[in-house]
Amino acid sequence: xxxxxxxxxxxxxxxxxxxxxxxxxxxxxxxxxxxxxxxxxxxxxxxxxxxxxxxxxxxxxxxxxxxxxxxxxxxxxxxxxxxxxxxxxxxxxxxxxxxxxxxxxxxxxxxxxxxxxxxxxxxxxxxxxxxxxxxxxxxxxxxxxxxxxxxxxxxxxxxxxxxxxxxxxxxxxxxxxxxxxxxxxxxxxxxxxxxxxxxxxxxxxxxxxxxxxxxxxxxxxxxxxxxxxxxxxxxxxxxxxxxxxxxxxxxxxxxxxxxxxxxxxxxxxxxxxxxxxxxxxxxxxxxxxxxxxxxxxxxxxxxx
Numbered sequence: 001x002x003x004x005x006x007x008x009x010x011x012x013x014x015x016x017x018x019x020x021x022x023x024x025x026x027x028x029x030x031x032x033x034x035x036x037x038x039x040x041x042x043x044x045x046x047x048x049x050x051x052x053x054x055x056x057x058x059x060x061x062x063x064x065x066x067x068x069x070x071x072x073x074x075x076x077x078x079x080x081x082x083x084x085x086x087x088x089x090x091x092x093x094x095x096x097x098x099x100x101x102x103x104x105x106x107x108x109x110x111x112x113x114x115x116x117x118x119x120x121x122x123x124x125x126x127x128x129x130x131x132x133x134x135x136x137x138x139x140x141x142x143x144x145x146x147x148x149x150x151x152x153x154x155x156x157x158x159x160x161x162x163x164x165x166x167x168x169x170x171x172x173x174x175x176x177x178x179x180x181x182x183x184x185x186x187x188x189x190x191x192x193x194x195x196x197x198x199x200x201x202x203x204x205x206x207x208x209x210x211x212x213x214x215x216x217x218x219x220x221x222x223x224x225x226x227x228x229x230x231x232x233x234x235x236x237x238x239x240x241x242x243x244x245x246x247x248x249x250x251x252x253x254x255x256x257x258x259x260x261x262x263x264x265x266x267x268x269x270x271x272x273x274x275x276x277x278x279x280x281x282x283x284x285x286x287x288x289x290x291x292x293x294x295x296x297x298x299x300x301x302x303x304x
Contacts, residue, residue, distance in 0.1 A: 003223040004230070006274060007282060011097075017164055019283055024171020036181030036257075037071060039128045043092045044114035045083040045168055052078040057107065059253070065102040072253055080114075092118045132189035135166065137192045138189060142196050145261050150203055157280035158199050161272040165195050169265045173257075183258040191265030193242050194240070196235060200275040205229050206278070210288045223283050237270040264276050 031281060055072050058081060062070045067085060075082040083099060095127035096116040104111050139162055173180050205225040213221050244266065248259035 002240050003220070003227040004228045005223055007219045007222050007279065009275065010279045010282070013271075014127055017272070017276055019026040020168050020171070021164060022166045022195060027171050028167075031177065033170065033174050033180040034177040035127055035128070036088065036184075038048070038181040039125075040087060040132075041119040042087045043085040043094075043095055044117045045085070045096045045113070046075055047081050047083065047100065047103070047115050048079070049079045050110040050114040053081050053189060055081070056084075056253075058103065061103055061106045062099065064106075065098075067099070071254075077190055083130075087118070092116050096147070100185060113253070131182075134185075134189065135192075138192050142192065146196070146200070146203070149200075150207065153284040153286050153290075154276060154277075154281050156284060157204075157277040158196060159201070159271075160280050161277035162192055162195055164272050165191055165265055165269045165275050167210065168268050169261055172264055173261070176258065179257055182263045183255060186259045187261035188265065189194065190262065191257060194266055195269030195272060197267060198236070198265055199277045201232065202229050202273055202278060203281075206286075210286075210290070221288075222278055226278060233270060233273070237266060240266055252288040 004270060020159045043236065053074070055074070058072050059070065062068075062072070062083070064211060068084075069086050071084040073082055085095065088095065093116065096113055100111050100113050103109075134160060139159055141156050142162060143159040146158040169191060170180075172178075173184065178184075202225060204221060205228055209221045209228075210218075213224065216224075241263065244259050244262045249274075251259055
């Protein structure tokens with residue numbers, strides 16, 4: 001099979017990626033992330049029902065009562081729920097009482113208020129700082145790994161692709177003001193792992209082809225490697241996206257952000273493994289001399 005000319009799209013992909021990254025940075029700088037209660041703190045109300053609870057009905061009831069930003073989830077049993085609201089220091093007791101009254105009247109059930117707490121924003125600030133550190137440490141570790149396993153030029157391409165994936169994912173959440181909580185952060189970290197795995201598969205094949213295709217130009221080696229890994233990339237990304245789409249559609253409101261971040265990240269990560277990481281390595285001048293020094297002299301190039 002003839003190799004596809006992936007690198008022929010390098011300039012177009014560079015313009016597209018640069019535009020998306022700049023737009024993401026602009027959105028993050030102006031609109032910022034819509035941080036969820038995990039990062040901003042808030043009021044936590046724990047309620048116990050007599051009968052099993054329908055969370056969708058609870059959310060609708062609270063929204064009608066003016067609590068549009070309420071996060072509702074089960075807490076242990078199907079009769080116990082936890083409601084989290086935006087921070088309003090000093091008003092937690094009154095808000096909790098009002099929530100119990102609203103839910104008791106509209107849902108015709110006996111509700112017991114078990115706990116009400118106020119989580120200050122300083123806790124959210126600490127989580128936000130630690131989250132940023134976690135992202136930076138993950139990216140540094142990935143760069144060191146690729147540097148040790150391959151070459152400095154490959155490590156630059158890999159880490160640039162990771163920054164590209166993270167920034168675009170965060171930029172989409174910022175632009176549409178989708179709530180960003182700890183589940184979304186977990187998804188972003190998972191995207192980093194997924195993207196670097198995809199990139200390493202491509203880099204492995206590029207290195208192997210450089211050792212076999214000694215008479216070929218670097219651009220031909222890259223195109224051959226990308227074509228050879230295309231089937232694997234398509235199947236892996238496609239099956240993963242099917243699972244993520246199922247999570248987004250059927251997983252419930254609490255993991256919508258998580259599944260959406262994975263959906264965006266995997267799509268962008270697949271693209272960046274082909275057009276960002278590889279393009280940067282090629283632009284930085286990766287050649288066969290980086291790989292053939294330790295190859296057995298008997299290896300013969302039988303390719304054009």
